[in-house]
Amino acid sequence: MGRSLEDLAIFVGKRLLQLLPVLFGVIVLAFLITHVAAIDPCPRWYPKAGHATIMHCEAQFSRPVPVQFYDYFTQLLSGNWGTSQSGDPVLPHILAGVPATLELVLASLFLMIVIGIPLGVLGAAYAGRWADHLVRIFYLSGWATPTFVGAILVVYYLAPTLGLPTSGVYSAAPPFPERTHMSVVDALLAGNLPYTVDALKHLVLPAAVLAFINMGIATRMTRASMLEVLPLDFVRAARMKGLSNFVVLYKHALRNALITTTTVLGVTAGGLLAGTVVIEEIFQWPGIGAYAYVSLGATGVPNFDGAIAVVVVFALGVVLANLVADILYGILDPRVEWR
């Protein structure tokens, strides 16, 4: 085992193989929960349909659960992700929603990194003094805010003050095809500058709310690991070279403190994805979170196939985020060997 590219490839390959049983488990769990939790869904799904439709539906659900699962799973493997009860196929929603959610999550991760991590450094550099306390107040208030409260407060009070839009991805339907379903990327690909700016304006508030609520983890971990690193000899040695405080903090100390922060940020991906469910619904973001909100029956009619698909995609997102974090960890820390 070592640190060459082949070792990295083997490492990634192994982790991807380990992903398969995880995904299978997630599918089984999501299937069981949806099919056990919703008691007698047929009359609710087809309130206006005739007796025959409801009988047909109930016949489906009265079969043994393993048989139902076998049916669902073989369909899934053959690429059929199912439909909602109104016949709306699931897969197009997922394919369009994943990039949109990815855009939102990456944007808020970016904000967490460029704001949260320097705040953590600040807190550590002035540990116990007023700057540290201000930083703590900031991230704790984010942490303590329920997502829906934060999002609604921003929509009602902050957005009008700043003059920022709070709904959708563009102000008007774009004149270019939405190839990637990432609003900013699409506008950039079309070379349409006004639409790029418009997309960024739409992105900023939901991303900021999502980042603000999850920022505490990045800040707190950075501060804690900086406090561990700062008293070490190599930081003092760096100071004794005559380096400025800034270089000592951000090049020498943070470089080492980031090793821990990266791992934790990978774990935070789950929190970010969970946050998208409420945020996307409130900001009308056409992502997977909003689709999850609808599929789970928030509008009255649950959509089993959609709910399972959403859970699987979220699980995939969390596992992949952890994999990326592990790879970054190895890049940041030269002592790590891929295994």
Place this chain on the structure above:
Amino acid sequence: MTDPVLSVERLSVDYRSGTERVHAVTDVSFTIPPGRVVGIVGETGCGKSTLAQAIPRLLPEPPAEIVSGHIVFRGTDLVAVPRRRLPLVRGTGIGMIFQEPLNSLNPALRVYDQVAEAVQIRHWRDIGLLPTFRGGSKPFDYSRRPLPETSAVLSRPITPGGAVAEKAQRRLTDRLDAREEVLRYLRLVRIQDPETVLDRYPHELSGGMRQRIMIAMALSERPSLLIADEPTSALDVTIQAQVLTLMKELIDEVQASILFISHDFGVIAEIADDLGVMYAGRLVEFGPVADVFRTPRHPYTRGLLRAVPERYKSDGPLEVIPGSVPHLARLPAGCSYHPRCPLAQDLCRVDPPPALRTVKGSAERAPHQSACHFAEEVGTTP
């Protein structure tokens, strides 16, 4: 006489923890003349590391606090220098070698990046790209030093040239070949195969190797004062001997005065010109190494020297100093050594002795100083 590179004047440093004040360094005064090596010995917890780090103002303030005194480095009182200007003094002014070679290199950066950083800082300061410290007094002109024996010069590997040669070279080109410069200093500290070491990370190197790199890093900035804080204590005995030999060799070539902190008399005897002995935060004795070793003028020094196992001593137990070091927050009244001192009298229990005073009869140019009421008697009583 030339101005001293460093003169520490009645320096006191406290640590605050809660309501307690730990007097880590109390009323310490000494000077380092240009080109001299000053050793400081003392037991663990006597404040010698605090002293070493207080001089370049490296201690975190708080909890540390410079209560009183001055640290005059090349004519500038470092105690009065504002915090944000301190980096200017460090590196090219005062360099430092740390105790733990395991921790003193950044584990996430390659050796080259770390040494090159130091080389780069000095270069940028030399050509005026970065602001630098200009002391009141000029750095000691080492070119006036007597040259080493020719045979010795020939037997040594390639080393940086004299200050004059450097200056001439710099005038020719302001561009710096950082890699070549780094290699030069790695060769200076006798690292075999420096090209491969450059691309290594610290964890891939041995402790002795890392300490050599640490030394190369400090030297590459050509500081006027080099502080070595127990540079050999954390190493194996054989590696310790190698590093010590290296430092002894380098002293003749390096353009720095050295403050060498150690708990090991043997190491100090090898390397230092002057010797200070610290006890419970105070400097209790200071003088030329030979004088201190031959006729210690403080009972603590005498006790320490007697406790050193002689090389082939096989008969009888070693002498020990009774009692233990007092806690620095709760020092005894009077002389802080009196509970352990075989010569203690009533005066010692109530009246703290003055800071160092010159012992009668010592040479005027190289005074031998002691902080004992009975300094003159120490040499004569058993």
